Amino acid sequence: MSSLENPVSIETAKGIIGQFKGTQAGGAPPGFRPVHAKGILLTGTFTPTRIASTLTQAPHFSLPSVGITARFSGVTGIPTTPDTDPLGLPGGFAIRFHLPEHDNSPEQEHQPHTDIISLGSPLFPTRTPEEFLRFLQATAASPVGAPSPTPLEEFLKTHPVAKRFIESQNQFARGVATRTYWAQHAFRLINAKGVSKFVRYQLRPVGGNEFLGPEQVIGKGPNYLYDELPVWVAEGRVEFRLVAQIAAEDDKTDDITVLWPDSREVVELGTVKLDTILPEEEQDDEQNKIVFDPMPRVVGIEPSADPILPVRSAAYLMSGRERRVARVELKHRLCAR
Template identity: 45%
Template sequence: MPLSSDQSVNETAGTLVKTLQGAFGTPAGYRPAHAKGRLTKGTFTPSQEAATLSTAPHFNNASTPILTRFSNSTGLHAIPDTDPNANPRGMAVRFLLSSDGHKHTDIIAHSTSHFPMRTGEGFLQMLGAIGGGTIGEFLAQNPSAKAFVEDPKPAPESFGTERYFGVTAFKLIDREGKETFVRYRIVPEAGYETLSEEELKGKGKDYLFEELEARLKSGLVSFKLMAQVAEEDDVTDDNTVHWPEERKQVELGTIEVEEMVGEKESKEEQQRIIFDPIPRVEGVDVSADPLLDMRAAIYLISGKERRAAASTA
């Protein structure tokens, strides 16, 4: 996983990492965003239609082992699950394509279909407006940021009853080279369930992680991996532009979360693992959305810092 070939992207990504760490006081060894999280193990089973859209191995093999990370927002590694700032929640899925775990591809999603800005530079300006006390003016001038802030983000009943959205577009490529632009959605098979403000008051600071562990002791937690399919004139290079909700959705397969990774092992692995927004696998390719290159650089810079902190701990 290399840094961007565009040095300006790397410089902005490095500034964003430092800005987020400073805003939250994030300790070494933790992510500057979505710092609080746990890893789980499971299996992905593709649908028959997935193989007609893409030659990617995880869409063609009978099944693929996966690692999944569920997380809260912010760089606060101990943020209570009940804190409104813990939304949006995150779900990252790693498809393990080799037995040694070195070959893989990832999907990164969060529990809102919105993202505040199209570019990393724009997001950095938004953070500056928050820190400078001018966020109201910034939101008035940037409708996408306003939509992200105002999008309802109720607390989920469970990580297993939350919906997760991949905001950037990708190309699925079939055996004839046909490209289909899609955005991923991860939909809970148990149904989408949230808590009222009154119900949330009775929950503990770690209720989501405790609930997930308890839920997995009594069975699997399953999701459908869906693809919202773009039509010819849909915008594919701007994550802030939504496609019409009536666009076709295709089921790509089933994500089955089977067990929690032990807390000690999870903490160590989370310092090591670097999820990658760029697919880097045959049969799936990037769109021209600039957020992909920026997020990949941010994750790599942050990941290298976490690994360095782990090696000196």
Template identity: 45%
Template sequence: MPLSENKQTNETAGNLVKTLKGAFGTPPGYRVAHARGRIATGTFTPTSEAATLSKAQHFSNETPVIVRFSSSTGIPSIPDNDPNSMPRGIAVRFVLGNNGHKHTDIIAHSTPHFPTRTGEGFLSMLQAIGNGTIGKFLEDTPSAAAFVQEPKPFPVSFGTQKYYGLNAFEFISEAGKSTFVRYLVVPVAGLQTLSEADIKDKSTSYLFDELADRMAKEPIEFKYFAQIAEEGDPTDDVTKHWPADRKQVDLGTIKLDKLESESESLGDEKKIIFDPIPRVDGIEPSDDPLLDMRATVYIIGGKERRAAPEAKMVNGGKANVDDDVLKAA
């Protein structure tokens, strides 16, 4: 997973990592965004229709997966019942061979919005938070305002949350046909959320506790969908939605049957660098400028994380950070 070939992208990505760490006071050894997380493993079983859209090998074969569930911000101790812990995140690694070194990943979160079209725009938003001009920034940037204002109800479980992959990708079939898609990861158990009254009685670790309890009883399953673009649908702007009536194709089922122990998860937390760019035959990145930026942020942050001293698993605890930073992040 290399740095970008674009010098400006590398510079902006480095500034994003530095700014995020400063905003959240992220300890060494943790991710600069979605620092609190837990890893589960299982399998992906594709549908027959998946292989008609893309020749990627995991669409033709049952494939091992590594899945990370996470909470927002770079604070590893952020409480599960804190509104600032949303949106929730999911990262899915399809292990394609070579002792896990060959893989392709998907990254999604629990809101259909992202605040800016570019990494430079996101850095400007963080700078606006830091210098106290975030109100003006939100007035001038409707996509950022939409991200902040979108309702983000607390989920009953990581396994009852819907996740949106906002970037567009190009599927290439065996026959060479091109299809642009966006991803949806939908819980088989159904979308289940909590009321504001319900959440008041929940503990600061309720989601991660529930995840362990649920997986001790039964696997967690998700349906992995591709929303199909039609002519004129933008593929270079995550802030613009495709019409809701666009066809959705069921690509297969993600079934998780093992939750890593905290010690196992901590090791993988430090080691695994998820990659927003597919890097697999049959799936190509679109012209979305955020893809290269996100990949570069992840590799810079990941290398720093791997080089850090041994981290400790952190649970609970009220985060000591400015609420304005969290609400706009």
């Protein structure tokens, strides 16, 4: 059953999307993502390591290389949120791996692909999608200046992971390509012999993490995270190592709030190299079209039983459909003037 065929996933996803849209300052504008509205698309190449094909038979881990499309983004649903605003933390990084065609038939509408969606934090605030919806509702009901204890304060009393998540969002990176990103869900990698391992992905910048102190953020421009990106791309410095932390037998794979110990084995799966920023005239159209999906859609990689995963997938897909419809309606209104 797909994410958009499960009625429970659909209803919870609708609630989460609606909550995101309703809690943005001024309301998330139509035609934009309700979260991660501000972003930029790039293209490049993924080159796997030799060990990757021993862990999974997924084609992008066994071919010499595959093309990729990637998007760096802020977190809010307001595309004009300044990069100096803590509400934009921790930032997102999504990658689409373009896979070989199954056949050459003209009936095949879309090139096969699979995605990785990651955030600039290993933490996620809740264990279940229903808790996450309550977290959003409590946040919306606790504006600045509200009398204490606010609904959010009450929620955090019984959800220490959510409290830790909020308190940890205080690191401003030098740029979008200077911080580690975590794909927080666990996934099962299955090799050609049927041997499987649960892993969690991380995307680590080849040049290392670079953060700014509070005094350095003051005076930075509203788009400072992206300002140096063209120079970095031209110099070949937008490069990440995709690594996998491998779970032990007793590690939880269905709870996104439980981090695995740092002592777990980490293997390098390949290199993500981004060498082209989509031209400005293509950015808006392509950002509207592309819908990244955290659910793996390829042989050799399977989802874990994490309850957040199918609802998150449904929310992304539903939001993408709504965004496309809103953009079409906007174009029609402009043409009718």
